[in-house]
Amino acid sequence: TDANKIDLTTHLDLGQKALGDKRTQFSLAIMHSQVATNYKKKELIENKKMFSPILNADIEVPMMGNMIVLETDTNTVDTSVVGFPIYHTYMFGRGVFLTCPKQVHRAYGTKYDDEEKGGVEKIYTKQAKVIHPNGFSIKIDNIAEESPTRAELANPANWELKFNHKNIAIAEIISNG
Template sequence: MPRTGTFGGFPFDPEVFSGYVSEPSYLKTAIIASGIIREDNTIRSLIGTSGNVGTMPLYVPMDYEEEGNEALNYDGMTDNTPIETLGKKQTFMSTLRMKAWKAKDFTHELTGADPIGDIGRKVGDYYQQTWQHVLMAIMEGVEGVAGLETHKTNLAKTEGTIEESNKIGETTLIELGQKALGDMADRFRLVIMHSTVYTRLSILKLINFSKYTIPGAIVDTVDLPTYNGKIIVVDDRGTVDTSVAGYPKYKTIMAGEGTFLTCPRELDMPYYVDYDPETSGGVEMLYTKQGRVLHPNGLSIIPDNIEKESPTDAELKNPNNWKLVFNHKNVPLAFLYTNG
């Protein structure tokens, strides 16, 4: 039977604990500051408290260049015949994750006057890492979706001599942005890169620092590294492939404002404690679970391809589980592969 008495010998209140878990931003501060993730009330209302799949309608933009969309000559002779506005839809799915710990995993670390708060912040940081991992998995899946071929550039070698042309240079990301979005390349706001790539750009003296104010964050004002006006996130996880000895393949990702729509998924009893009187003479346990929609705007997930009620990381990484519904220039994601 779940209980709300103590954990690690300290009083446990699920509602108070939830506040401590929520205190850190659910993704790295730099990602939040860049604006590539946007809380979306429409998704929140569609996903509700019990569903895990939703469909959001959208209207196709009136593109003058599309056949039949050009303006007609107002000459008193030409009929102004109405054309039908077109609609599409994109389907999203909530991702659910869970983790449990034993009291002894925490008790030796607890100091100060706020031990449950200390645990809450550790759990909050754990889920911050979890959702960033999910975000990277989604981007890996989107990378291979049909219709986004121009959003990827591979300069990396797997044999022969690695040249300067196989590494990131002064204009490489600028050229990638133009290749992906053309005249809309200024939509890119964030660059995620490996520390090796960041070091090279630093040596080339291409890194600047800008001050950003982030409402609601623990630290309201932060100095963040930037490249060509884009915020940089340095993360060695998921940004290098070392499967070919001597030829590390680094992945750099550019993303734009509003690339991802998000909302929390309401769950019953997301944090609770229980007690096992049998194991080791008695063990206190903390159970946690979180749910969140992280949806690449302009694509649809294909629910029939997802085996269970929540997609696994492997399913999110599979491009066959995604479908492009926007014009590709309205999906500000681009991928670069280099040897450094």
């Protein structure tokens, strides 16, 4: 319905509700192309020119206020009810995701290849990193194996809040576009 569509202040209101006076900490918005199109029609998304030292060139980055906009149709819409799509827009702040190394089985190995260039000793290395939301802890007793499955990660019952929610810059807008 129109009551559930984004408007000029949806992201601002959500930012205030999620973080209060720290709402400007949001720096990334991930949204479906339909939602991005609606924000563009309201002239809330504009392309800003930024210099990329990696590319050594100027690039245009879509911005909504101080948030970079990442537009993707992957995992941002629920079409389970025909004709009534439900869009999910996610807002994140800096430092909201942490990484740590994960132990891997046989991190290093070698293999001799007789057929390549008269024989070559190849060295293989493996790395794994865990990415997790800062401020949450997974309930390890709920995890069946050494590493959680996607289903276990997706289950809210397997997570517990470790920080005050106002210190975790994660928010979701659920809308009809």
